[in-house]
Amino acid sequence: MAIRAEPERAGGRPSEPARVVRLRDGRVSTVPDAIATEEPLEIRLNGEQVAVTMRTPAHDAELAVGFLVSEGIVHQDDVAQAVECRSEEGDGGVVDVKLRPGAVPSGGWQRNFYATSSCGVCGKASIDAVRVTAPAVEDGPRIAADTLGELPGALREAQRVFERTGGLHAAGLFTPTGHLELLREDVGRHNAVDKVVGRSALERRLPLADNVLLVSGRASFEITQKALVAGIPFVAAVSAPSTLAVRLAREANMSLVGFLRPGGFNVYAGQERVTGL
Numbered sequence: 001m002a003i004r005a006e007p008e009r010a011g012g013r014p015s016e017p018a019r020v021v022r023l024r025d026g027r028v029s030t031v032p033d034a035i036a037t038e039e040p041l042e043i044r045l046n047g048e049q050v051a052v053t054m055r056t057p058a059h060d061a062e063l064a065v066g067f068l069v070s071e072g073i074v075h076q077d078d079v080a081q082a083v084e085c086r087s088e089e090g091d092g093g094v095v096d097v098k099l100r101p102g103a104v105p106s107g108g109w110q111r112n113f114y115a116t117s118s119c120g121v122c123g124k125a126s127i128d129a130v131r132v133t134a135p136a137v138e139d140g141p142r143i144a145a146d147t148l149g150e151l152p153g154a155l156r157e158a159q160r161v162f163e164r165t166g167g168l169h170a171a172g173l174f175t176p177t178g179h180l181e182l183l184r185e186d187v188g189r190h191n192a193v194d195k196v197v198g199r200s201a202l203e204r205r206l207p208l209a210d211n212v213l214l215v216s217g218r219a220s221f222e223i224t225q226k227a228l229v230a231g232i233p234f235v236a237a238v239s240a241p242s243t244l245a246v247r248l249a250r251e252a253n254m255s256l257v258g259f260l261r262p263g264g265f266n267v268y269a270g271q272e273r274v275t276g277l
Contacts, residue, residue, distance in 0.1 A: 012037055012039060012057045013037060013057065014036070014037055014056050014057065014058045014168075014185070015034045015035060015036055015037055016034070016035050016037055017032060017033070017034060017035075018032070018033050018034070018035050019031070019032055019033065020033045036056060036168050036187055037056055037057055037187075038054055038055070038056065038187045039054070039055065039056075039057050039092045039093070040052055040053070040054055040055075040092035040093075041053050041054075041055045041057070041060055041063065041064070041092060041093050041094070041095065042092065042093070042094045042095075043063075043064045043067055043068070043095055043097070044094060044095065044096040044097065045068060045073065045074070045096075045097050045099070045105060046096070046097075046098060046099055047096060050067075050068065050073065051067060053067065053188070053191060054187065054188065055186055055187065055188060055191045056168060056185065056186045056187045056188075056191070057093060058185070058186075059184060059195045059198070059199070060084055060093055060095050061082035061084055061095055061198070061202070062184070062194070062195040062196075062198030062199045062202065063095070063186075063191055063194050063195050063198055064082055064095035064097050064198065065079055065082055065097055065197075065198035065201050065202060066193070066194030066195055066196065066197035066198025066199070066201060066226075067194045067198070068097055068105075069197055069198065069201045069206070069229065069230070070193070070194055070197050070225070070226035070229045070230060071229075072106055072134070072229060073105050073106055074097070074099065074103075074105050074106070075103075076201035076202075076204060076206050077103075077204070078099050078100055078103035078104075078105075079097060079098075079099060079100070079201065079202075080098050080099060080100040080101075080103075081097075081098040082095055082096070082097050082098070082202075083095065083096045083097075083098065134225075134228045134229045134252070136251070136252045136253040136254075137207075137209065137228065137231060137232075137233040137252060137253050137254055138209060138233070138253075139253070139272075140209075140210075140233070140273070141176040141209075141210050141211075141212075141233070141234070141273065142176060142272075142273050142274070142275050143176045143178075143212060143234065143273060143274060143275070144274075144275050144276045145265075145274055145275065145276040145277055146276060147176070147177065147178040148212075148236065148257065148260065148265060148274065149260070149261070149262050149263070149264070149265065150178055150262070151172070151174055151178060151212070151214050151236065151260065152214070152238050152260055152261065152262065153262065154172070154174075154178065154180050155170055155172045155180070155183065155214055155216065156170075158170075158172070158180055158183045159183070159185055168185040168186060168187060168192075169185065169186060169187070169188065169189035169192050169215070169216045169217050170183060170184070170185050170192055170215070170216045171183070171184055171189065171192035171193045171195070171196045171213065171214070171215050171216075172196075172213070172214045172215075173196050173200070173208065173211050173212075173213060173232075174211065174212040174213075174214060175210070175211065175212070176210070176212065181211070182196055182199060182200070183196075184196050184199070189215055189216060189217045189218075189220075189223065190220070190222055190223055190226065192215070192216075193213070193215060193223050193226050193227070194226065196213070196230075197226060197229075197230045200230065206230055206231055207230060207231020207232075208230050208231050208232045209231050209232075209233060211232055211233075211234070212232075212234040212235075212236060213227050213232045213234065213235050213236070214235075214236045214237070214238075214260070215235070215236070215237050215238075216237075216238055216239075217237065217238065217239050218237055218239040218240050218241065218242065218258075219235055219236075219237035219239075219240070219241035219242070219245045219256060219258055220241075220242050220244075220245055221242055221244035221245045221248060223235070223237075223245070224241075224244075224245040224248050224249055224254070224256065225248060227254070228248065228252050228254060232254075233253070233254055233255060233270075233273070234254065234255040234257075234270070234273055235249065235254060235255070235256050235257070236256075236257040236258075236260045236265070237257070237258050237259075237260060238259070238260050238261070239258065239259065240258050240259060241256055241258045241268055245268075246268045246269060249268065249269035249270065250269045250270075253270070254269060254270055255267070255269055255270025255271070255272075255273040255274065256268045256269040256270065257274070
């Protein structure tokens with residue numbers, strides 16, 4: 001049974017109109033434009049603050065649930081409800097995730113994260129502190145190299161807010177045949193991943209053992225870890241991975257692809273899941 005989330009009302013709009021002075025080919029003009037919105041979101045667990053993240057105000061309940069699940073604080077089966085409201089202090093929103101009766105979060109979560117839209121969660125002292133315990137993924141699924149090369153185009157075509165603003169990252173959940181099942185956008189690439197994980201958790205779909213996760217930008221350790229906790233065996237990025245992301249992927253039996261473009265890509269881990277090489 002899917003978890004009930006309250007209607008979207010915690011934040012503003014994903015983008016805001018503005019007038020800008022534009023210089024093109026030596027000509028100056030004042031034109032209308034759209035700017036990607038960045039606002040703080042406070043994530044609470046049973047009324048207690050857990051994190052503040054800078055995000056694009058859309059799908060806030062998914063973001064909050066996805067963050068708590070991907071950080072190993074709660075399990076999807078423990079979540080009963082996600083309640084949204086505006087912050088009493090001013091700009092931004094609040095999501096309070098309620099657990100079902102008798103459910104308790106994992107120990108040691110009371111560390112009050114602050115997450116920026118650029119770097120993700122800040123203030124984690126060591127790799128031991130950020131590594132969430134999760135089992136290695138099973139073998140499979142496999143995806144054809146030609147199909148893999150088509151994913152960035154499919155992701156970009158579905159990015160509606162990016163098309164207006166040029167300022168958002170995206171995370172897309174694909175099937176091995178290249179079908180885009182779910183896409184989320186945000187000023188933070190890690191937030192976009194949390195929204196995908198959160199939507200899947202709300203629908204009780206985790207683990208996502210038969211999916212490929214594609215992210216715009218680079219593949220960081222944090223994104224790879226979030227994918228692992230969600231049970232996603234295959235992570236692809238249009239830019240480079242980090243050394244820790246590669247190390248984690250190899251340790252966890254994941255596939256990790258970087259520099260994914262229509263003309264090719266690099267495989268850093270799990271080559272056996274890519275056919276046609």
